[in-house]
Amino acid sequence: MADGDKKRAAHQALVDRVLNGEGKTSQEQRAQAFSDADVPAPLQALISKVATRPAQVTDADFAAAKAAGFSEDQLFELVIAAAVGQSARLYEAGLAALAEATSTGKAG
Amino acid sequence: MRPDILNRGYSPGTKVLFAIIRMFSGHPLPDAAKLVFYRPRFYGAAARKFTHEAMRGPSAWSVADRELMAAFVSKVNDSAFCVGAHTATAGQAYQDRAKVQAVLADLESAPVEDGLRATLRMLGKLTREGKVSAEDMREVLSAGVSPQQVADALAVCAAFNTTGRLADAFGFQLLSPGEFEAGAKVLLKRGYR
Numbered sequence: 001m002a003d004g005d006k007k008r009a010a011h012q013a014l015v016d017r018v019l020n021g022e023g024k025t026s027q028e029q030r031a032q033a034f035s036d037a038d039v040p041a042p043l044q045a046l047i048s049k050v051a052t053r054p055a056q057v058t059d060a061d062f063a064a065a066k067a068a069g070f071s072e073d074q075l076f077e078l079v080i081a082a083a084v085g086q087s088a089r090l091y092e093a094g095l096a097a098l099a100e101a102t103s104t105g106k107a108g
Numbered sequence: 109m110r111p112d113i114l115n116r117g118y119s120p121g122t123k124v125l126f127a128i129i130r131m132f133s134g135h136p137l138p139d140a141a142k143l144v145f146y147r148p149r150f151y152g153a154a155a156r157k158f159t160h161e162a163m164r165g166p167s168a169w170s171v172a173d174r175e176l177m178a179a180f181v182s183k184v185n186d187s188a189f190c191v192g193a194h195t196a197t198a199g200q201a202y203q204d205r206a207k208v209q210a211v212l213a214d215l216e217s218a219p220v221e222d223g224l225r226a227t228l229r230m231l232g233k234l235t236r237e238g239k240v241s242a243e244d245m246r247e248v249l250s251a252g253v254s255p256q257q258v259a260d261a262l263a264v265c266a267a268f269n270t271t272g273r274l275a276d277a278f279g280f281q282l283l284s285p286g287e288f289e290a291g292a293k294v295l296l297k298r299g300y301r
Binding site for chain 2: 008018022046049050051054055057059062066072073076077079083084086089090091095100102
């Protein structure tokens, strides 16, 4: 699966950059947004919508987070962390199901 | 876009680049393209690399098939900007807009091969429900799709679950049909790098 590995590696590099790269939020804040867990209250609506129902994000969600003291650059980072986090979970879940399907010898 | 820093926070060199692109293409750069230039070391550079690899890297899926997957995943997420962009791109890549429209309208009756249909069905379920089972994967494999192709499709799915979320969260401005077609041409010529 050489080519698949290259796609995986590029994805892993993205995840690593977003979680651990230089930024204006702490790694802990980014990890919370990434996993959509333990997110501070003023950010919860925004982050959980990005993860599970992005089409419903509104200006008011950003305004609430800004009113609580988050800068626009911090929100840029945390929204990205939430989007990359949800996508990473989908990718992992799909690859795990594929591995299970191919290891049983029934197909593939 | 929101927050406002995504409209005005670019470096001077990047602003010049945007102006040049606008001058030569006759269109402002779409928000999807702008976003990856905002503090590119945080997200844009790595995102472009991954998206290009998923969409244009080696795969048994054609570019057209992968653009259709991008449009389909975006449809499931209700992401209007990405549906518009990748419907146009898939339509041009297949040279068959009707086929793309048919898939987005009703996957089960659309004129596509069973393997592609089964793959799209699985990507839809994964995107909608957040999980798929080994049994779901066996159905895809038994439709003649290789494990590598499934993995490649999952990479497309990951790329567009990210981009679509950002399109909606950051409020990418929708383009006119003509602008989406012009953008599609660029994506087919240059890819996502």
